[in-house]
Amino acid sequence: MNKYYSTKWSLLVFAVPALLLFTVFCVYPLLPEIWMSLHRNDGFRNLGFVGLDNFKDAFSSSSFWLAHRNTYLIVGISVLIGLPLSMMLALFMDAQTPWFRRIFKTSAMFPAILSVTVVSEMWVSFYDPNWGLFNSLLKSIGLGSWTHSWLTERRTVMPSIGLSFLWQYIGLNAMLFYAGIKTIPKNYFEAALIDGANFFKVSVKITIPLLQDIIKYVLILSTLGSMAFYSQVRVMTSGGPGDVSRTVVYQMYYTAFETSEFGKGTAIAVIFILECLLISFLIQRFVAREKLEF
């Protein structure tokens, strides 16, 4: 039987196409990335070895640090605000009748299936200073002084973009949590309810602790997803005003494709890859370490 599977030819035929695709387009680019980050490169020619100068330039530019602040602000918003809200939605879904749950689920997932271009453009219209939804609402309830030109003011631009991102994926994350809740055996809850625990207590003491594997999965997914935050910024503000709303990936794109400093762009990319690896390592190491069986 083993011999039947493993003729040399069939091994080649089955393994090589996928491994080749993966290696050429996913792994191999990391090598020229590191190499380019040590050189000056304008996108067409290599202009010589410069050692770690690209990295020094990156660390000494204020845009680089601003981009980091913005990126981690988005990570913070989606992890510290988004995930708890999603968890609440999931717990709520679980407590509903099937019919109501169906409606709620269908609508909660809807924003996540729309493309980021459509959602971001829609939010551009919400934030419009003259006729946008937010300013109109604020004016109509007499809070005209709270209105802002949301996407062009230094202080409001990043939180505004963050809110649209939060809104788009909150329902999807709730679905993931809810899928986890469904896998918990019902008798866990019944026992607690007989003991007189209320909904809140059951959620905090039973449901959430039993969901730690899913929480970890969603945490990794949304952390890495928001680390690579780019598209919303591109559509809503193009990094503006000035460099105020650039994220790390945006800064990397900008440096390479708009100022033709490919060497510096790849230096930012290399730093960023290390950050992603470090963060996924930290989550793997410190969040929910023991495996649950039930």
Place this chain on the structure above:
Amino acid sequence: MRILSRSFWLLVSGTFLFPLYWMISISLKSKDEAYNNPFGIPRSWDWPNFKNALSQYHFFVYLENSTIYTAGTIVITLMAGSMLAYCLSRMQWKFSALALFYVSLGLIVPIEVVLIPLFQLLKLLHLKDSYLGLILPYSGFSIASCVLMLYAFLRSLPKELEEAACMDGANVYQTFFRIIFPIIMPALVTQCVLLFMRIWNEFPLAFIIASRDHFRPLTVGLLNFFVSVGVSDWGLIGASMLLSSLPTIIVYMVGNEKIEDALTAGAILK
């Protein structure tokens, strides 16, 4: 109390469905009405925005491109991915554990970070501004999750069927395509849905690689249309947004339970 909480949550679902209402309503408004009454119900039902959108916005070009990119990626990823998963789960091979680990590394690298060298590589291979220029990188980046999911699925399958096929004199290719392929169909459908959602809406890579209008997918084409129209004509923009979203909305209406299962499959399976 129950009524109160129900209505609160209906309101919450309402905000999630708001974009649908907003796109439909603004696409029916004239330029002036879009300014004076941007979020209300349209006063008159007009269709000129759609006519203009269809003539100015290259909807069908982008639709065709998005379809080619998505279908191409799905076909290549599912074929190559299922074959590798089969090979890793069944064939005796010195490096199969290593290969599995190697492929799973693909889950950590986000596509955005290798964009610059990928751009150079595609230029070198003369694949920039071609369909394969996006399909191949998309497939490369989709292989990891596809292989891992199918590998877990195949590991749980008994080997008896294949042994029987072997007795009957089928070779390994026949066994794979005639027997294994139909059995793993549910997992393939799940992957297919996931790939559709991911590739159809992919933005960052397409924005850089498909720079010529002729090769742009819907996501990028819509942004460029948006930039060229400016914020002066929201009725027209709304119509083009609605057109661009129609394929996904239709897919979602037809298969929303399938989509839900697929999206949550990864979370439970791990």
